[in-house]
Amino acid sequence: MDLRIAHRPDATEDADRCNRREYWFVARGRQVLLAADCEEQWGADNAGPAQTAIDGHVFRVHYVEFQSSDGCEVVGAEIELAGLGVTKRTRLTGTASGNACGSTTPMADPTGGDGSPNRPLLVLHR
Secondary structure (H helix, E strand, C coil), X not given: CEEEECCCCCXXXXXXXXXXXXXXXXXXXXXXXXXXXXXXXXXXXXXXXXXXEEECCEEEEEEEEECHHHEEXXXXXXXXXXXXXXXXXXXXXXXXXXXXXXXXXXXXXXXXXXXXXXXXXXXXXX
């Protein structure tokens, strides 16, 4: 399930303009928050949008976040829906060039949550 939550109409700060999107697994009596992002990125260092796809029993995520001083981060991940576990995850830091993140190098990835509200299995924005 893809849940979208619009920002408050009177939001003035970039971080508050996030139209939050939450990706939930809802089946077999379980509700698990897989990941969360924003429909678009409002300003450097704020959460951005992810590209997502479901391929069979795999939820794929590709996330790019642009940061201050021409920095950027890229997250690529797969969540196995049958077992609800992150099976692949890479986080890279790099230099922004136009709408792309280039010259990337691996970086530490934050530990994901338990899939409860506000603790997604996969952390995109740190």
